[in-house]
Amino acid sequence: MRQDEPFDDDEDDGPVTGLPDLVDEEGYDPAYEAGGRPGSGIGGVGQLGDNVVLGPVPDLVAAEDQELHELDDQGGEEHHADPNGREARHALMRVEAELNQRWPETKIEPSTARISALLHLLGEPHRGYPVLHVAGTNGKGSTTRMIDALLTRMGLRVGRYTSPHLQLVTERIALDGQPISAAKYVDLYEDIAPFVSMVDGAGGPDAVQMSKFEVLTGMAFAAFADAPVEAAVIETGMGGTWDATNVADGEVAVITPISLDHTDYLGTDVTKIAAEKAGIIKPGSVAVISEQDDAVLKVLLERAIEVDASVARAGSEFGVLEREIAVGGQMLKLQGLGGVYDEIFLPLHGAHQAANAALALAAVEAFFGAGKDRQLVAEAVREAFAEVEMPGRLERVRAAPTVILDSAHNPHGARALAQALTDEFAFRKLAAVVAVMTDKDALGILEALEPTISDIVVTVNSSPRSMPLLELNDLAISVFGEDRVRAESSLDAAVETAIGLVEMHDDPEEPLAGGGVLITGSVVTAGDARTLFGKEPA
Numbered sequence: 001m002r003q004d005e006p007f008d009d010d011e012d013d014g015p016v017t018g019l020p021d022l023v024d025e026e027g028y029d030p031a032y033e034a035g036g037r038p039g040s041g042i043g044g045v046g047q048l049g050d051n052v053v054l055g056p057v058p059d060l061v062a063a064e065d066q067e068l069h070e071l072d073d074q075g076g077e078e079h080h081a082d083p084n085g086r087e088a089r090h091a092l093m094r095v096e097a098e099l100n101q102r103w104p105e106t107k108i109e110p111s112t113a114r115i116s117a118l119l120h121l122l123g124e125p126h127r128g129y130p131v132l133h134v135a136g137t138n139g140k141g142s143t144t145r146m147i148d149a150l151l152t153r154m155g156l157r158v159g160r161y162t163s164p165h166l167q168l169v170t171e172r173i174a175l176d177g178q179p180i181s182a183a184k185y186v187d188l189y190e191d192i193a194p195f196v197s198m199v200d201g202a203g204g205p206d207a208v209q210m211s212k213f214e215v216l217t218g219m220a221f222a223a224f225a226d227a228p229v230e231a232a233v234i235e236t237g238m239g240g241t242w243d244a245t246n247v248a249d250g251e252v253a254v255i256t257p258i259s260l261d262h263t264d265y266l267g268t269d270v271t272k273i274a275a276e277k278a279g280i281i282k283p284g285s286v287a288v289i290s291e292q293d294d295a296v297l298k299v300l301l302e303r304a305i306e307v308d309a310s311v312a313r314a315g316s317e318f319g320v321l322e323r324e325i326a327v328g329g330q331m332l333k334l335q336g337l338g339g340v341y342d343e344i345f346l347p348l349h350g351a352h353q354a355a356n357a358a359l360a361l362a363a364v365e366a367f368f369g370a371g372k373d374r375q376l377v378a379e380a381v382r383e384a385f386a387e388v389e390m391p392g393r394l395e396r397v398r399a400a401p402t403v404i405l406d407s408a409h410n411p412h413g414a415r416a417l418a419q420a421l422t423d424e425f426a427f428r429k430l431a432a433v434v435a436v437m438t439d440k441d442a443l444g445i446l447e448a449l450e451p452t453i454s455d456i457v458v459t460v461n462s463s464p465r466s467m468p469l470l471e472l473n474d475l476a477i478s479v480f481g482e483d484r485v486r487a488e489s490s491l492d493a494a495v496e497t498a499i500g501l502v503e504m505h506d507d508p509e510e511p512l513a514g515g516g517v518l519i520t521g522s523v524v525t526a527g528d529a530r531t532l533f534g535k536e537p538a
Contacts (some may be wrong), residue, residue: 083181092182095189096169103211110242114199115214119247121195122218125225126232129159131248132363135236135277136256136290138413139356142348142390143256144235146360151231152177153384154364154376159224159232161217161245166392166407166527168537173220175227179537188219213237217244231367241279253281253309254363255289256356258296259412260441271299278303286310286366288318290359310366312337318362320354325424332385334358337365338375345386349394350420357385389538392526394420397533401502401515402427403495407526409437411444417520418452428514429454431498433529434472434521435461435491442467445521446479453518455501457486459494461525491528495519 081087119126132151134144141162148160157176165171170179173188180188196218200209224232234250236243258274274296281287287304289297291314304311312318321340322333329347332354333340346357361381370376392407394417408417421430432453436442446456458476460466473487486501488494495517502515519529530537 081183083183088182088186091186092170095186099189099212099215102209102215109208110239111208112242112244112247114208114210115217115244116247117199117202118192118195118210118214118218119221121198122192122222123225126221126248128225129229130231130367131250132231132233132252132254132367133236133245133248133250133280134233134254134256135240135243135280136254137259137273137277138410138416139256139290139352139359140235142353142356142393143254143360143363144233145390146357146385146388147233147254147363148174148177149384149388150360150364150376150381151233151367153380153387154368156230157227159220159227159229161220161224161232162235163213163216163237164523166523166537167531167535169216171537172216173223175223175229180223184223185219188223189215192218192222211244214244221248236277236280239279240277242276243280246280249282249285250280251285252363252366253285253287254359255280255287255292255300256359257290257412258292259410271295274299275303281307281309283307284309286312288312288359288363288366290314290355312362312366314355314359314362318358318365320351320358323351323354330354330424332357334361336361336370336375338370338372341376341378341381344382347386347388348390349424350416351423352416352420353390353393391530391535391538392523395526395530397529397535401499401517403499403517403519403533405519405526405529407523408445408520409440409522411441411448414445414448414520418448421452421518425516426514427516429502430516430518431455431457431501432518432520433457433459433491433494433498433525434476434519435459435494435525435528436467436472436521437463437465437524438467439465440467440522442472442521443475443479446476449518449520450479455484455486455498456480457488457494457498457501459488459491461491461522461528463522463524466522466524491519491525492532495529495532 132147134140134147144160144162148158151158160174160177161172162174163172168179170182170185173180173185192215196210196215234245234248236245240246255277258270258277260268260270260273270293278300281300281303285307287300287309289300289311292300297313301311318337319335320332321335324331326345329345329349332344332346333342334344334357341361344357346353365376368376392405394404394406397403397405406417408414430453432449432455434446434449434456435458436445449456456476458469458472460469469487469489473485476485486497488497498517502517519525
């Protein structure tokens with residue numbers, strides 16, 4: 001865990017301590033490869049309806065004697081270098097190498113003073129648009145993306161800030177549902193860098209400098225003000241009260257399921273963790289809360305009462321009424337704050353994703369002020385959910401045999417993953433490729449997966465924080481037994497071994513089809529696997 005990346009419940013990748021050679025002797029350019037790691041919005045709320053945001057108007061260039069339309073910049077389209085091309089990726093790597101010199105997340109000084117100072121120097125960009133703030137332990141990323149999709153389909157221009165990224169850091173800041181370009185990321189950093197230096201130097205030589213996550217948060221808020229967006233969906237990092245994103249006053253506070261994770265930093269008392277995450281519930285806001293353990297819910301409700309926030313709870317004011325497994329996902333009937341929404345196709349697997357969908361729907365209803373007599377446009381809701389894409393969440397990346405990757409990285413997430421595999425897939429044989437971070441509950445993850453999979457291949461991912469192979473191997477043997485465990489020193493070799501295991505037949509009468517491979521254990525592992533299978537950052 002690093003503080004130079006976001007305080008994150010979904011996990012983080014490892015630090016980069018130096019800039020690698022950009023092009024090797026054979027001309028290979030790691031920065032230009034799809035998904036290559038550098039080391040390893042202001043407007044009012046729109047109306048409910050069917051209008052779709054078309055996106056930004058391009059810069060235009062006109063002849064000197066041409067009369068300009070009032071919406072034109074200069075008339076004709078200006079041509080730029082590829083914003084995600086080789087030159088832009090090189091610049092991105094240089095920026096990342098510089099940012100990665102900042103504090104790691106293992107060195108924490110909880111405070112919002114530094115990010116507040118930066119945003120003050122930038123002109124308070126985070127106050128130029130309404131914010132929906134998302135916190136929790138699991139499901140934050142999925143819920144954030146669903147909220148983004150719904151708001152966009154309702155006609156708003158939306159900014160989305162999430163963490164961590166699967167493949168490329170630009171994924172963290174999205175406009176119009178897409179990650180910003182490498183060139184835009186570099187421009188954002190260069191625009192705010194002088195102000196970051198001012199904050200760094202304000203406290204003297206011994207003062208704590210801004211962390212990478214704080215800088216990225218400043219970049220995101222600035223990007224959204226510059227766009228401008230009409231709403232921003234902001235995912236917290238690891239906590240809530242002291243998270244850098246909490247300088248924003250969210251009109252809607254969304255709380256996903258809370259459980260134990262990052263115990264080295266948040267402790268082992270789930271009620272204290274809940275109290276930290278409850279800090280995003282602000283005075284006069286609406287708190288939209290997923291189903292929680294009773295003790296956790298009590299803490300969240302106490303915070304809402306303290307700040308006079310309205311509350312909507314899963315299982316009471318909203319929830320999943322019906323769920324049927326369908327080809328490529330599931331069909332849902334959801335109870336929202338404004339009524340019932342039926343015939344909703346969600347192209348994602350698992351009861352947990354259905355719950356995330358209900359949570360996202362209620363959050364958007366709360367944002368628009370929907371209630372008993374005011375419902376969102378049902379057809380727009382259906383269209384938004386049908387188009388949701390969730391990279392790294394039960395994502396199929398190959399057929400014959402089927403290869404699925406998932407970013408589950410704690411026991412709670414692994415249990416949800418295992419349940420979805422049991423309920424919605426019928427594999428004859430399922431082998432798992434697992435790489436876990438050192439600071440995670442690897443034993444709990446393995447125990448959650450064990451009933452679902454036949455064999456396991458342990459390996460390491462691209463992060464320096466990846467659990468050593470021998471250590472993970474010993475844990476796997478303690479759970480699965482020696483005969484069901486293999487170890488490989490690289491992800492590609494581990495995937496090859498797992499494919500071989502599910503294609504192996506002791507019985508000549510056994511059918512050839514029906515084997516599957518699951519790649520999981522870490523967000524970094526899922527990101528590495530997406531790159532391995534040629535998937536673009538998303």
